[in-house]
Amino acid sequence: MIEAVIVFLGLAILFGLLLGYASIRFKVEGNPLAERIDKVLPQTQCGQCGFPGCKPYAEALAKGESEVNLCIPGGTEVMIQISEITGREPKEMDAEAAEPKPKEVAFIDEDLCIGCVLCIKECPVDAILGATKQMHTVIQKECTGCEKCVPVCPVDCISMLPIEVTTKNWQWPEPQTVQEAK
Amino acid sequence: MTALSSPYAHNNQSVRKVMLQVQLAALPALLAHIYLFGYGIVIQWLLAVATAIVVEYTLLKLRGRPVLPFMTDMSALITVTGLVFCIPPEAPWWVVVSGSAFALIFGKHLYGGLGYNPFNPAMLGYAFLLISFPVPMTQWTMPGEVVGYTLDFMHSAQVIFMGHFDGNSLDMITGATPLNELRTGLSQGVMVPDTLRAHDSQLPWGLNSWAWINIAFILGGLYMILNGTISWQYPVGFLGALSAMAFIFEQIDPATYPPLSFVLLSGGTMLAAFFIITDPVTASTTPRGKLIYAAGIGVLVYVIRSWGAFPDGIAFAILLMNIAVPLIDQYTQPRVFGHRR
Amino acid sequence: MGLLQRLAKLLPLADHWLHRFHGGVSPQYNKSLSASQPLRATLMPSQLVLPLQQPVGLPAEPIVQVGERVKKNQLLARAGKDPRKALVVPIHAPTSGTVTAIMPMTLPHPSGLEDWCIVLTPDGLDEAIDNALQVDGSAPQTPQALKDILLQAGIIGMGGAGFPTYAKIPGEAGKIHTLLVNGAECEPFITCDDLLMQTHADEIVRGALITAHALGAKRILCGIETNKPAAIDAMRRAAKQFQQDNLKVEIKEVATVYPMGGQKQLTYELTGVEMPSKAHAVDVGLLMMNVATYSAIYRAVTLGEPLTARIVTVSGLGLEKPFNMPVMIGTPFAELAEAAKPKVALDYPLVMGGPMMGFQVQNNQVPVLKTTNCILANPPEPAEMQMPCIRCGACMDACPVNLLPQQMYWHAQAHEFDKVEKLNVFDCIECGCCSYVCPSHIPLVQYYRHAKSEIKTIKAEAQAVELAKQRHEFKLARIEREKEEREARLKAKKEAVKQAVAQEAASETSATKDSATAAKSGAAAAAARAAAARKAKAATASTDNQAILGSSPSSSFPSARLKAIEAAKAASARAAKQTAENSPEETQQAGSDDTAAPAMDAKAAARKAAQLAAQKRAQAKATANVEVSDNKETADKPDTKPDPKAAAKAAAMKAAAKRREKTQQAGAEGNSEALAPQPTDSTDNDSTDNVKTAPVDLTGSSAETPASQKEAARKAAMAAAREAAKARAAAKKQPAPQATNAAEPSARETDAATDAATDAELDPAEAARLKREKAMQAAKARAVQKRQAADNSNTASDASSQESSS
Incomplete structure (x- = not known):
């Protein structure tokens, strides 16, 4: 009886020490969870999640302070990825965000632009070029399509346009799947 | 209008044609079987086909798939044909019906239908029968050369559906297959050469009926290799490995291990070599993978036959290697043109 | 060989033993359909369509106008940028005629x-420019010389991919040891290369010799499939005829198997060299081109003909009379197919x-390209x-x-694209086997x-x-830095103010004025002349700074700022000098001012300069001023905002901005504003003027940190606002009609501001309704005002600038 107790006590102490040692020895620096979430986010920096950018949202998610379904540009796909990383239940997206939208970029109607620099200040990735009283233009390659510049424009000269299909970026469509592949 | 990609030409091959070619290649063996064992196999085959039609139709309907194209792809026909050759010709009707149904339902449809099954359906059905009904599965009708006559069509039907013919018990015409006899003999202390000598055949070249059926399978198999229906790697790998095992062990102890010719021409060796392991869905697909897969089956067959609990190890050897296929494929990818290995 | 071939006929398996590469198929070739017919005469199409965009590279830029008459071989479009970088291929007229349109076509x-x-x-006249490329017919001695001709001739790979040939050829001699000629033509139905080899073998051979000579290649190998015996014969004869001492074209028969004509496959077959994945043939010292390309090279180099035509096979099971024909590039498909009598x-x-x-x-009217080797009409099955x-x-x-096609398919279907890539999908040549x-x-x-x-x-x-x-993180970092800098500056400013208050003001101020004046005169001159705009801006910027901060130049400013001030001083001095030299009219006044400044009373000088500046401005850009006020008073812009909603929104935005600005002014600028002497205003105006007149970005021009750039921009905005306010004030003083006009916008603004305020409290629907109403009123008022404003703006702005300068 007493031997058994001693043996188990000894084992408990041994494993406890081992675990404690391991937790110190193999401690992971930083918050890899937030990093991983940040990786799957679309980096539009649009702020539609209510956070000032993708990284803050990722950090909030890592801490468990936010819902998984807030990333509008990412849509359902990103929501599922987030829930896989965080190990939380997937949640329905809001109605309009559930459908994947083709990527759009901002376009400034240069005849209307008054050069107020409001959109330049708003752009999270500095993709708008221009200066005070000069008409602005969007660097299409760098625009993330976050739509943040659209509401701030005082003259409504910014519109979101889908990227034009040319022979250069045209894609072969996927073959229609057979009926049985459902 | 949707863009349709090239090529706009085709060699007019189709799944149905491939399957029909296999069926055609099995014809010599079927004829030999009828000649040597009587019409039992025809009744079994008809029963299996009827079962297949019913099962296919029901399951395609249940799964909401187009019925006609998948019924006519003839893959079920190949499955049940493979199974029928493994069943004793005068086995009760419910054996082949349940075996075919199991093979198609559990071997194919539950995995998602043609092309998605990891296990060879015919062998799955056969293994199911071997485990579930060991007695009827080992009572083989004796060939005409042993009993002196073969049952005609009506008598066969009587046996299959009622268990007896003209009041005679089934036991009169059934017995053990050579493989079984060998095993029983060994367990009773009879040496292999003695067992074999006791059953000398009157057929040409002293080959028994089972051997002749195997030869018929070789004929069909060669036809399929020549017209490109099956890859040569399967039979070469399988028979190579099996021969090597048989040769080695015969050299070690001829009294315990049967000779090479017996190993190659008994049981379902040639059926497996040309018709069963060549089922592409469940086999490895890379050139080296095919060889490894087939050789693995060869080794396993010999192991099961010699030291296992079952007289013929084809079914289990194939099912075991089916499991290994993804692994084999993964590690035998061919060198792509312009890449270093 | 013979035995193998006979065996292959009996045994499909043996096919693979006839060639070195793996796999391949032997489809129904159907080549005799078109190969049995002689080459037909060129068809004159009803119109030619020449796409500016070639299969590879950027589009060319047209140099002809609609309606222009052109001759055959005339250059129609060429590279706008450096063609060597963008792979642009020039386009020449295939025949004489009129350019009827330049428009998007399928x-x-x-x-x-x-x-x-x-x-x-x-x-229909087919008038040609002979030797359009102006060559002397001699073989180019260096790769570069050859490349130049090929570029001008617009030659691209005619076998399929259409990669510009000049870009494919290496620039240094001796890099290519073996030149390969692709005469395999393995695709079913196509016989254009077969007929080209039969009829123009000499051109191909001489083209290959020219290329090999220029590139310093030691060997030329030509691979032709065994199913073209006539072509092999013709090529052998031509090869013998043009054989040189150390260079000849070796003709090699290769097995008839698809895809023998693939570049990598034929290279492997001819040389045994397995081209490494992702490497170019050039990297291993090989260069392969199609027979048609060699023929085009020959014609360009010796005859000066650009590539405007090629042999095209028109074949297919749906045609009664398939044929081969030298076809003008740009001929519509349908016309050629019709010529073959469709069934x-x-x-x-x-x-x-x-x-x-x-x-x-997608449309049978599409034109023949330089890469079009065949037009196939097979009825759908x-x-x-x-x-x-x-x-x-x-x-x-x-x-x-x-490759492992079935595994790639499996993953592609499941959208596991990373796995597809791992299975080397990018090595797939899409041959279709x-x-x-x-x-x-x-x-x-x-x-x-x-x-x-x-x-x-x-x-x-x-x-x-x-x-x-990255860009977002950079932006965040920048904002953070700017904030810190602003805080630091604010602190410095406060200290400066304290010091200034503590010190005796008079002498200090006059000294400051002095420098300000100097700058001012420079600025004035610069405003008059656009050439000096940049310098003037620097000057005004610095004047601005100095006027505000100059009271204690010794206090601890950021060094960048000090430097900028120094630079501005120098610039203004230079500008002033230029004024003195270049504009005689101003010399008297500005010059005397300048020279007199040290001696005269500083204040008087400053005033004089400011007046001069004001006059200049008033003349030069009365309209600009209007624009300034236009931009600032957004409610005043009927032309740019046709939408009432937008107007309302803009008004609200404006009001909000105003509020923000006000608080900022009150907080940060209040002190310095109060301190700043009168001329500051005029310099402020100046800076806004410059923004307007000079197309250079204000923030970018001065060598300051981004933070101070922003600061400057903000200041400019504020200055404009102040000026606008003054303009309104001035307008009010003026007779009735003008006063109402000018006053209206401001009244509306306040309305909008209150609107915005109420909006926040009201529910959205109500707010929207109110907004709409307001917007309607605003729009109506604007319509009336717009007409009058056009008349009055000149005087108004005149007044405003005068007022601000006085």
């Missing part, structure tokens, strides 16, 4: 997209290229239903690149094409995401 591309094309209507009406899509690698065009993959491995046995043999009729090639473009998109997106992340 391209021969699987997508069926439209792009810009030059449409040429032939006049039934051509209501099905034609195929450009062969049945294995070609594509269906009932499509076999696609069945599931049975993993039979037929595709794998057929793949000439030794796998689909050709697939018993399940799976469109494998399309799966791979889709997967390839998906992978490319995914990679591009990943890059874009990474870039966005």
Whole structure:
């Protein structure tokens, strides 16, 4: 009886020490969870999640302070990825965000632009070029399509346009799947 | 209008044609079987086909798939044909019906239908029968050369559906297959050469009926290799490995291990070599993978036959290697043109 | 060899022993359909369509006008930028005629997209410019000389991909040891290369010799499939005829198997060299070109002919009389197909290229390109239903690149594109062998094409995401830094103010004035002349700074700022000097001011200079001023904002901005504003003027930190606002009609401001209604005002600038 107790006590102490040692020895620096979430986010920096950018949202998610379904540009796909990383239940997206939208970029109607620099200040990735009283233009390659510049424009000269299909970026469509592949 | 990609030409091959070619290649063996064992196999085959039609139709309907194209792809026909050759010709009707149904339902449809099954359906059905009904599965009708006559069509039907013919018990015409006899003999202390000598055949070249059926399978198999229906790697790998095992062990102890010719021409060796392991869905697909897969089956067959609990190890050897296929494929990818290995 | 071939006829398996590369298929060739016919005479089409966009590279820029008459071989479009970088290929007129349009037309591309094309209507005369490339007919001695001719001639690879030939050829001699000639032509139906070899073998051989000579290649190998005995004969004869001492074209027969004509396959067959994946043939000292390309090279180098025509096979099971024909580039497909007597009406899509690698065009009117080797009219056949993959491995046995098509298909179907890529999908040459043999009729090639473009998109997106992340982080860092800098500056400013208050003001101020004056006169001159705009801006900027901060220049400012001030001083001095030299009219006044300044009373000088500046400004850009006020008073812009909603919104925005500005002013600027002497205003105006007149960005021009750039921009905005306010005030003083006009906008503004305020409290619907109402009123008022404003603006702004300067 007493031997058994001693043996188990000894084992408990041994494993406890081992675990404690391991937790110190193999401690992971930083918050890899937030990093991983940040990786799957679309980096539009649009702020539609209510956070000032993708990284803050990722950090909030890592801490468990936010819902998984807030990333509008990412849509359902990103929501599922987030829930896989965080190990939380997937949640329905809001109605309009559930459908994947083709990527759009901002376009400034240069005849209307008054050069107020409001959109330049708003752009999270500095993709708008221009200066005070000069008409602005969007660097299409760098625009993330976050739509943040659209509401701030005082003259409504910014519109979101889908990227034009040319022979250069045209894609072969996927073959229609057979009926049985459902 | 949707863009349709090239090529706009085709060699007019189709799944149905491939399957029909296999069926055609099995014809010599079927004829030999009828000649040597009587019409039992025809009744079994008809029963299996009827079962297949019913099962296919029901399951395609249940799964909401187009019925006609998948019924006519003839893959079920190949499955049940493979199974029928493994069943004793005068086995009760419910054996082949349940075996075919199991093979198609559990071997194919539950995995998602043609092309998605990891296990060879015919062998799955056969293994199911071997485990579930060991007695009827080992009572083989004796060939005409042993009993002196073969049952005609009506008598066969009587046996299959009622268990007896003209009041005679089934036991009169059934017995053990050579493989079984060998095993029983060994367990009773009879040496292999003695067992074999006791059953000398009157057929040409002293080959028994089972051997002749195997030869018929070789004929069909060669036809399929020549017209490109099956890859040569399967039979070469399988028979190579099996021969090597048989040769080695015969050299070690001829009294315990049967000779090479017996190993190659008994049981379902040639059926497996040309018709069963060549089922592409469940086999490895890379050139080296095919060889490894087939050789693995060869080794396993010999192991099961010699030291296992079952007289013929084809079914289990194939099912075991089916499991290994993804692994084999993964590690035998061919060198792509312009890449270093 | 003979035995093997006989064996291969009996045994399909033995086919593979005839050639070195893996796989391959032997489809129904149907070559005799067109090969049995002699070459037909060129058809004169009703119109020619010449796409500016070639298969590879950027589009060329047209140099002809609509309605212009052109001659054959005349240059129609050329590279706008450096063609060597953008792979732009020039376009020449295939015949004489009139340019009738330059417009988007459907391209021969699987997508069926439209792009810009030059449409040429032939006049039937076929007047040509001889030796359009102005060559002397001698063989180029260096690769560069050859490349120059090829570029001018617009020659691109005519075998399929259409890569510009000048870009394919290496620039240094001796890099290529073996030149390869591709005469395999393995696709079914196509016989254009076969006929070219039969009829123009000498051109091909001489083209190859010219190229080999220029590149310093030691050997020329030509591979022709065994099913073209006539072509082999003709080529052998030509090779012998033009044989040189150390260089000759070696003709080699290769087995008839598809895809023997693939570059990598034929290279392997001829030389035994397995081209490494992702490497170019040039990297291993080989260069392969199509026979048609060599022929084009010969014609360009010796005759000076640009590439405007090529032999095209028009064939197919749907045509009564298939043929080969030298065709002008740009001829519509349908006209050629009609010439071959279609059996039934051509209501099905034609195929450009062969049945294995070609594509269906979306419109049968698409033009022949330089890469169009065949127009195929095969009536559509009932499509076999696609069945599931049975993993039979037929595709794998057929793949000439030794890929695992069935596994790639499996992953492509499941959208596991990373795995598809790992299976080397990018080594796939899309030859179509796998689909050709697939018993399940799976469109494998399309799966791979889709997967390839998906992978490319995914990679591009990943890059874009990474870039966005970096740029966002950079922006955040910048904002943070700016904040810190602003705080530091604010602190410094406060200290400066304290010091200034503590010190005796008079002498200090006059000294400051002095420098300000100097700058001012410079600025005035610069404003008068646009050439000095940049310097003047620096000057005004610095004046601004000095006027505000100059009271204690010794206090601890950021060094960048001090430097800028120094620079501005120097600049203004320079500008002033220039004024003195260049503008005699001003010299007297400005010059005397300048020189007199030290001696005279500083204040008087300053005033004089300011007056001068004001006058200049008032004359030079009364309209500009209007624009300034326009921009600032957004409610005043009927022309740019036709939408009442937008107007209302703008008004609200404006009001909000005003509020913000006000608080800022109150907080940060209040002190310095109060301190700043009178001329500051005018300099402020100046700075806004410069922004308007000079197309250079204000923030970018001064060598200051981003933070101070922003500061400057903000100041400029504020100055404009102040000026606008003054303009309004001035307008009020003026007679009735003007006063009401000018006053209205401000009144409306306040309205809008209150509106915005109430908006916040009201529920959205109510707010929207109110907004609409307001907007309607505003719009009406604007309509009336707009007319009057046009008349009054000049005087108003005149007044405003005068007022502000006085």
